[in-house]
Amino acid sequence: MAFFGFAHGVHPPEEKELTSGLPIRRMPFPDELVLPLRQHAGKPATLCVKVGDKVERGDPIGLADGFMSVPIHASAAGTVTAIDWWPHPDGTMAQAVHIAVDKYAPQVPRPRLVPRWEGLTVDEVVKAVQSAGVVGLGGAAFPTHVKLAPPKDFTVHTLIVNGAECEPYLTSDHRTMVEYPERVHFGCRIMMHTLGVKKAVIGVEKNKPDAIAALERTKPKDLDITIMPLTVKYPQGAEKMLIQSVTGVEVPSGKLPVSVGVVVQNVGSLAAVAEVFDTGLPLIERIVTVTGHGLRRPANLIVPVGTKLKDLLTYCDGITADAAEVIIGGPMMGLSQANLEAPVIKGTTGVVVLASHETRGETVYPCIHCGRCLDACPVFLNPSWLGDLARVKRYDDMAEFHLADCMLCGSCSYVCPSNIPLSQLFQASKVMLRRAQQAGAA
Amino acid sequence: MIFQAILILGGTGLVFAIFIAVANKKFKVWEDPRIDVVAAMLPQANCGACGLPGCRAFAERAVEGTMEPAGCPVSNTDQIHSIAAFLGIEAGNAAKRVARLLCAGSTDVAKQRAEYRGLSTCAAATPVAGGGKGCAWGCLGLGDCAVSCDFDALHMSATGLPVVDVEKCTSCGDCVDACPKGLFVIQPLDHNLLVQCKNLVTGDSVLEACQVACTACGKCVLDAAEGLISVASGVAVIEYDLIADAEERAIERCPTGAIVWLQGAQFARLPALSSAEAA
Numbered sequence: 001m002a003f004f005g006f007a008h009g010v011h012p013p014e015e016k017e018l019t020s021g022l023p024i025r026r027m028p029f030p031d032e033l034v035l036p037l038r039q040h041a042g043k044p045a046t047l048c049v050k051v052g053d054k055v056e057r058g059d060p061i062g063l064a065d066g067f068m069s070v071p072i073h074a075s076a077a078g079t080v081t082a083i084d085w086w087p088h089p090d091g092t093m094a095q096a097v098h099i100a101v102d103k104y105a106p107q108v109p110r111p112r113l114v115p116r117w118e119g120l121t122v123d124e125v126v127k128a129v130q131s132a133g134v135v136g137l138g139g140a141a142f143p144t145h146v147k148l149a150p151p152k153d154f155t156v157h158t159l160i161v162n163g164a165e166c167e168p169y170l171t172s173d174h175r176t177m178v179e180y181p182e183r184v185h186f187g188c189r190i191m192m193h194t195l196g197v198k199k200a201v202i203g204v205e206k207n208k209p210d211a212i213a214a215l216e217r218t219k220p221k222d223l224d225i226t227i228m229p230l231t232v233k234y235p236q237g238a239e240k241m242l243i244q245s246v247t248g249v250e251v252p253s254g255k256l257p258v259s260v261g262v263v264v265q266n267v268g269s270l271a272a273v274a275e276v277f278d279t280g281l282p283l284i285e286r287i288v289t290v291t292g293h294g295l296r297r298p299a300n301l302i303v304p305v306g307t308k309l310k311d312l313l314t315y316c317d318g319i320t321a322d323a324a325e326v327i328i329g330g331p332m333m334g335l336s337q338a339n340l341e342a343p344v345i346k347g348t349t350g351v352v353v354l355a356s357h358e359t360r361g362e363t364v365y366p367c368i369h370c371g372r373c374l375d376a377c378p379v380f381l382n383p384s385w386l387g388d389l390a391r392v393k394r395y396d397d398m399a400e401f402h403l404a405d406c407m408l409c410g411s412c413s414y415v416c417p418s419n420i421p422l423s424q425l426f427q428a429s430k431v432m433l434r435r436a437q438q439a440g441a442a
Numbered sequence: 443m444i445f446q447a448i449l450i451l452g453g454t455g456l457v458f459a460i461f462i463a464v465a466n467k468k469f470k471v472w473e474d475p476r477i478d479v480v481a482a483m484l485p486q487a488n489c490g491a492c493g494l495p496g497c498r499a500f501a502e503r504a505v506e507g508t509m510e511p512a513g514c515p516v517s518n519t520d521q522i523h524s525i526a527a528f529l530g531i532e533a534g535n536a537a538k539r540v541a542r543l544l545c546a547g548s549t550d551v552a553k554q555r556a557e558y559r560g561l562s563t564c565a566a567a568t569p570v571a572g573g574g575k576g577c578a579w580g581c582l583g584l585g586d587c588a589v590s591c592d593f594d595a596l597h598m599s600a601t602g603l604p605v606v607d608v609e610k611c612t613s614c615g616d617c618v619d620a621c622p623k624g625l626f627v628i629q630p631l632d633h634n635l636l637v638q639c640k641n642l643v644t645g646d647s648v649l650e651a652c653q654v655a656c657t658a659c660g661k662c663v664l665d666a667a668e669g670l671i672s673v674a675s676g677v678a679v680i681e682y683d684l685i686a687d688a689e690e691r692a693i694e695r696c697p698t699g700a701i702v703w704l705q706g707a708q709f710a711r712l713p714a715l716s717s718a719e720a721a
Contacts, residue, residue: 085643085676091572093579093642338556338571362559421561428566431622439619 006244008378009233010411012168012332014207018298019171019291024179026302027315029076029101033306034086035061036094039345040141042068049097053080058109058281061097070133070143072097075284075304077105087339089328089348096343099306114280117190122149125194129273132282133346137268138162138173138237139329141347144269148194150258156195157261160246161188161202161270163211164230164237167330170350172287173267175300177204177211180271181218183278187270188225190277195263200225201246202267207232234332235409239264241378253405268349288344290316294323294353303344310340312351324356331358332410365418373412373422379405383412383422390425395433403429476529477501483525485516489592491614510534516593516612537630539613541596541606542708544625545581546638546700548601552580552652563589568622576651579640581625590620599709608707631706635670635680635688638708639700642676649698656700666692671701 038044045062055061055074062072078101086096115128130145150156161184165173177184188200204212206229215227230236230245240251242264249260257264272283284305291298296317303312309326313319319326327334328348344351373383381402389398406426413423481501488496492513494503503509504525511517511525512534526533553576558567564586567573573582583602590596595610596617604617608631618626625640639656641648648655656677663671663678667687672679678701680688690703702708 087578091568091570091578336556336571338558338574359559421566424561424566424570427569428561428563431569432565435619435622 005231006233006236006241006378008376008380008411009235009241010376010414011232012234012414014232015169015291015293016171016174016207018169018293019289019300020174020208022171022175022298022300024175024287024300024302027304027307027312029107029304030307030311031101031103032081032308033074033076033078033099033101033304034096034308034341034343035072035075035099035306036086036088036096036343036345037062037072038088038094039072039305039347040070040135040143042066042070042143042146044095045069045072047083047095047097049080049083051080051083054078055080055099056110057105057107058112058284060282061099064130067130068143068146070130070135070145071282073133073282073284074099075306076101077107078102087342089335089337089342089345091335091338109281112280115277117193117277122194122196125190129276132272132276134269134272134276134283135346136266137272137286137346137349138266139333139347139349141345144265144273147263147265148191150195150263154258155261156197156258156263157199158247158263159188159191159195159197159200160242160262160264161200161267162237162239162242162264163202163204163208163215163267164242165208166205166232166234166237167332167334167349168234169291169352170289170330171291171300172289172349174208174211175289176267176271176287177208178214181211181214183271183274184215184267185218185220185223185225186278187265187272187274189220189223190273191263191265191270192223197263198224202227203230203236203242203246204228205230205232205236234411234414235378235407238378238407238409240407253402283346286344286346286348288312288348289350289352291350292323292353293355293358294319294325296320303348305344305346307344308340309337309342309344309351312344313340313353319353320355322355322357323353324359325354327352327354332414333408362419364420367418367420370417372415372417376411376415378409378411379407381406383426386429387420387422387425390429393432395429395436398426398429399433403433406430474505476505479528480504480525483521483528484514485521487516487592487612489516489612489614489616491515491612504529507531515539515614537632538608539628539630540608540611541613541615541617541626542629542636542704543581543604543606544627544636544638544640545579545603545623546654546702546709547575547577547580547652548599548603548709549583550601551654552576553650555651558582564620565622577641577648577655579623579625579642580652581621581623586620586622587617587626590616592616603709605709606707629682633682633685633688634690634704635666635685635692635701636704636708637678637680637701639677644676654698654700657698659697661695661697662692662701665695 043065046065048063049061057077059074060071064071078099081100082098085093088094126145126149134144135141288303326337410423481498484497494500511522554574555576556574558574564582564584572578585598587604588596595607596604613628641655644658658673658676660673670684693701693703
């Protein structure tokens with residue numbers, strides 16, 4: 001298959017060697033778990049427990065509110081001690097369920113029925129994936145079952161599996177592919193069956209030769225699965241860039257990937273779906289890369305959803321005196337954390353602790369119109385001009401210059417020699433534009 | 443030859459001149475000459491605070507008699523009376539309305555949980571972990587509202603809260619739109635009772651983030667007239683339809699001072715930013 005690639009993009013230091021060779025280990029249960037009811041894109045789950053309830057591992061504590069929502073499950077056996085406002089990794093406060101973990105519980109889930117995917121109709125598979133609370137584990141936490149049921153007026157011909165993991169530092173997908181390649185293939189089989197597609201492509205960046213080898217070795221003979229090595233370039237793992245690299249087709253502005261006949265799923269999500277049809281367990285834990293030069297012992301960990309960052313970092317022997325910033329996600333697109341009480345949620349791909357020498361200079365110089373941001377932008381916007389518009393608050397004009405196509409990948413901020421926080425300007429502009437549009441609609 | 447050119451050009455000019463002259467007579471729209479005069483007497487800020495699209499629209503409505511001159515919140519009393527005298531109508535008495543901030547968490551009473559480094563605007567700080575403030579609902583103090591104010595009525599105090607100059611405030615609502623945390627409301631100046639807090643956390647744990655937050659203890663509910671104050675989802679809410687029943691007694695037992703009795707400006711106690719610091 002020909003390799004098409006995408007133009008532009010940047011090459012930040014990968015820093016993956018900190019954790020790429022470390023096997024995935026299981027983190028012990030913390031004393032308390034905090035499970036926000038909003039862990040996914042779409043409507044938050046509706047609460048279905050009350051203070052004092054005993055829950056077993058895997059019991060639902062929040063139910064899906066409509067199709068664009070997934071339930072939340074208890075990730076350990078224990079008692080619900082409180083339901084209150086708690087810091088959320090996105091910086092707001094959110095309604096969260098506190099579970100005091102029972103120290104002497106065997107943590108064995110209740111007896112359950114494991115669905116057999118071969119005998120299920122498409123709708124039943126979609127329902128099973130939804131009730132297991134599976135969301136995209138690549139970071140955006142878009143409910144997986146919604147992507148499994150594309151609108152009827154589109155035909156899907158290819159399933160693209162995102163194993164690019166282009167964010168620096170993160171290795172959770174890498175280790176998943178190296179250690180659980182069968183699970184990835186099994187998840188791929190279920191998805192192909194559900195979507196009714198004959199062809200799947202797993203895109204993996206070339207800096208993970210062991211992952212490519214593991215996937216090739218375990219590839220099922222009866223399925224048309226191609227493992228495609230991709231150029232190492234940021235943002236190779238962005239949905240639209242990946243589609244362009246794999247198929248050579250550009251997704252039109254403002255359209256969904258399904259409009260060009262593909263569905264993209266993260267390898268982690270595939271493994272999670274495989275887990276549902278393998279063990280019958282919902283999504284209650286995920287693989288998190290805890291890393292960074294500000295952390296004493298970087299690791300790839302299976303972490304129960306709802307573990308506080310504080311407990312997670314303590315388990316990794318804590319942060320060094322030099323640590324400056326804690327980020328959930330990767331350093332390019334992740335969210336800075338202001339409160340280590342915030343929990344790991346379903347969309348948390350990694351926790352990166354940057355040392356002070358890794359954070360950027362604070363002095364912002366004027367734009368020298370060098371044009372490097374234009375060469376970096378993977379969606380061919382003009383970040384320099386958009387930045388000028390953002391500073392004078394001309395948000396409507398920014399929308400005309402395709403602000404909506406910006407995915408906040410941060411490539412422009414990364415290359416800017418004047419330290420202009422372009423990507424942050426765009427994020428703020430998007431928020432203000434949405435507020436203005438909502439006010440206009442109301 | 444030259445006469446031909448003069449004739450053609452002159453003739454064309456004449457035809458168009460006649461056409462324009464006829465059109466001017468035929469399509470003339472009569473406009474009340476008083477509109478221009480009244481418009482000139484208005485502040486010409488075109489702020490929209492009266493609810494109409496600009497000062498000229500206000501002048502048209504005033505001449506029509508569907509808008510009282512006092513409806514312009516920017517003009518002072520003298521200007522309003524001169525407009526009323528010119529039109530020979532009553533000035534009316536629209537209540538003065540001002541912007542109120544629903545947060546009292548100045549830097550001396552509210553904890554910072556982290557140091558925010560980045561673009562120094564509230565709009566940019568909000569998506570970054572909600573800003574550095576301990577309270578996720580509170581004022582970030584980076585002054586987007588002060589920048590948005592066209593009337594020089596909003597100034598940041600030395601302790602990081604915007605202070606509204608009630609004399610200059612025209613209740614145009616620009617600060618309401620500018621605040622990413624939605625902390626500004628426009629209220630009549632004579633509404634004395636205000637809950638200066640939007641923190642939804644119930645109980646004393648909220649005091650870790652801010653000493654002047656509403657703990658939703660409900661003491662004000664008991665001390666106020668029936669139905670005036672209620673506690674809803676963790677914060678005291680005032681029913682402004684019943685504001686006439688408000689008494690200062692309601693705030694006396696508030697343990698934190700989240701509910702206040704206002705006479706004029708908010709935050710009279712806050713030190714103003716000195717001119718050197720402001721520059």
